[in-house]
Amino acid sequence: MTNYTLEEKESFTVLGIGTELKSSYTDYAGIAKEKADFWTEVTQDGGLDKLKAVATNDYIFVVNEAVNNKMMHYAGVMTEASLPEASRVIQFPKGEYLVVKGEAETDEALSNMVTGIAFGQVLPEAKDFAYVGGPNTSVIMGQRNGLVFGEMWIPVVRK
Template identity: 75%
Template sequence: MAEYTLEEKESFTVLGLGIELKSDYTDYAGINKEKSDFWEAVKQDGRLNTLKALATNDYIFAVNEAVNNKMMHYAGVMSEATLPEEESRVIQFPKGFYLIVKGEALTAEELSNKLTGIAFGQVLPEEQNIAYVGGPNASVEMEQRNGLIYGEMWIPVVKK
């Protein structure tokens, strides 16, 4: 069983810039390519730096959320600020319990994929006392140490 914790968190807000994922939700290779291309674009065109300038801490969020029956993916930061851009979104994470999976990897993309796989592929299917009932979830890039990126996956859950 993967290592994880349950933590109670206060509600928080992430300011994100996003895209709609067009791949079928079972097409992991397609989804990962769309996410990878998106992250490359927001780094290259300066949008990620714009977000970082509005952040209340150094965390970088990769947020997944269903909005109006669309699979959305956002690059985000913790912030109370807003942006005028159409593709920006203020994402509310609810107060409550969160499944937290910790890990490290060589790149942010590898970290996000690894944590998502562990959380949704191992912990949630095996854990009988909690359930994910939807809402935004995020992999959070928190710091770099010893040449690796350290972070966590935060998934809001309810106790059964």
């Protein structure tokens, strides 16, 4: 099985600018294109820079959450501040999290890689814990040796 850890995390809040993903949840190519288009837009229109300006750390959160039966996708930061551009304050619960670490050439490649490993390999093979919903996030933590590094955080419960 792929390298992963289970870590206890305190509750935390992410302020996000988001979009509704309209593709079917099984249309991976459609979802990937919608996410890429969203990140291009939020980067070019200055939304991401505004979020970074109020962040309590340097992490960028790539959040997926089901809200009112809609698939939502957010660019976010950890902060107690608010912004008029922000569309949601996302509450992550205190508890155990599946953590998958990774490195890739770009933020998008890292997010796609750790998401794929977590949902495509670790969770389907997990015998003693499960994801039961709630927001999940890949966390872009920084750069080293020319690569972007970060983690996927998914709240889980013991079976």
